[in-house]
Amino acid sequence: MDELCGFTFEEFALWMERAGEKRFRAAQVFDWIYRKGATSFEGMDNLGKGLRERLQASLRFPLIKLVSIQDSKDTSKFLWELSDGKLVESVLIRSFDRRTVCLSSQVGCPARCAFCASGRQGLMRSLSTAEIVEQALHIDRYLKEKGERVCHLVYMGMGEPLENYDAVLKSIKILNDEKTLHISQRRMTVSTVGISPMIRRLAGEDLSVNLVLSLHAPNQHLRKKIIPFARKYPLDEILTSMDEYATETGRDITYEYILIAKINDAEEHAVELAALLKDRQCTVNLIPYNPVEGLRLERPEKNAVSIFRDILQAKGIRTTWRYTKGDDIAAACGQLALQTAETPLIGVGT
Numbered sequence: 001m002d003e004l005c006g007f008t009f010e011e012f013a014l015w016m017e018r019a020g021e022k023r024f025r026a027a028q029v030f031d032w033i034y035r036k037g038a039t040s041f042e043g044m045d046n047l048g049k050g051l052r053e054r055l056q057a058s059l060r061f062p063l064i065k066l067v068s069i070q071d072s073k074d075t076s077k078f079l080w081e082l083s084d085g086k087l088v089e090s091v092l093i094r095s096f097d098r099r100t101v102c103l104s105s106q107v108g109c110p111a112r113c114a115f116c117a118s119g120r121q122g123l124m125r126s127l128s129t130a131e132i133v134e135q136a137l138h139i140d141r142y143l144k145e146k147g148e149r150v151c152h153l154v155y156m157g158m159g160e161p162l163e164n165y166d167a168v169l170k171s172i173k174i175l176n177d178e179k180t181l182h183i184s185q186r187r188m189t190v191s192t193v194g195i196s197p198m199i200r201r202l203a204g205e206d207l208s209v210n211l212v213l214s215l216h217a218p219n220q221h222l223r224k225k226i227i228p229f230a231r232k233y234p235l236d237e238i239l240t241s242m243d244e245y246a247t248e249t250g251r252d253i254t255y256e257y258i259l260i261a262k263i264n265d266a267e268e269h270a271v272e273l274a275a276l277l278k279d280r281q282c283t284v285n286l287i288p289y290n291p292v293e294g295l296r297l298e299r300p301e302k303n304a305v306s307i308f309r310d311i312l313q314a315k316g317i318r319t320t321w322r323y324t325k326g327d328d329i330a331a332a333c334g335q336l337a338l339q340t341a342e343t344p345l346i347g348v349g350t
């Protein structure tokens, strides 16, 4: 059975035509789900009963079911159950009038970063295009009731987006379309652990999404220890592919650096990082490690973070420093779904 939210508008219009229907019917269905918040075909009262029944019988929608919403001051964590019973999460981040949704691209993650909760269970499976699109769609519907809408997307939830390349790319195109949520690509950000061939491929797609590399170390030797997955991809190749992305798209590149006490937060790491990124058009985003239960890592003192930042800035590297939002509900990216994943519901042994 086809997944409704896995279709671009053009594909769905063709699908309708093949089913012997007029093209405008496709626009009506998209209007119902992406604008009017319909969650079933039943209520689409400008479609005939026969058509509604045929759609119901041949299209899967909705695919993901809301299990719970956990609110904190400026974030809300949405837990979804997929049709095979697996669980995945998204986070809504409120900042002034900006509403950002952090999307998951896989259940679990193959990267197994030392500081991250998502990778601890390993990769279970990739999400389909529709499972990614529906996270944004249902949160947008939730916001509409409050007169708000999703305006930014970050692919920073569970999983490695570039390991699920086709579905992620298609979800970008669908969510960007004016017949859906119409979110500007400039307001979308893909965050990757660094898969150089896939970064180069993304650079050739004629997109204008922002790209973030989860760097976390100033050299390959230390990086491999923090990110076992990085063994396969030499750092110099990753940086070259990031440069290529910046040149091809004209978008700024961000390097994310999680500071972990006594591992990668020393002054010499900052000096080495500044040398690595010298003359590169980029911003470094420093994030103090957000404690994950069961991991014996520590967040650095505030002072260590500001010394690290000052060294980078003195060497001309643009640096931002954000406090991770949502610690109180474990909604920080990388802390998603583990708590529930440890219950027998989906039978994962960690």
Ligand code: SAH
Pocket: 111, 115, 116, 117, 155, 156, 157, 158, 159, 160, 161, 191, 192, 193, 212, 213, 214, 256, 258, 287, 288, 289, 290, 291, 292, 324, 332, 333, 334, 335
């Ligand atoms: N696989 C992709 C996207 C998912 S992780 C990637 O590696 O970029 C996205 C981000 O989650 C990481 O860069 C990191 O900033 C954040 N993250 C994960 N675990 C964290 C933790 N314990 N503390 C702070 N940030 C964390």
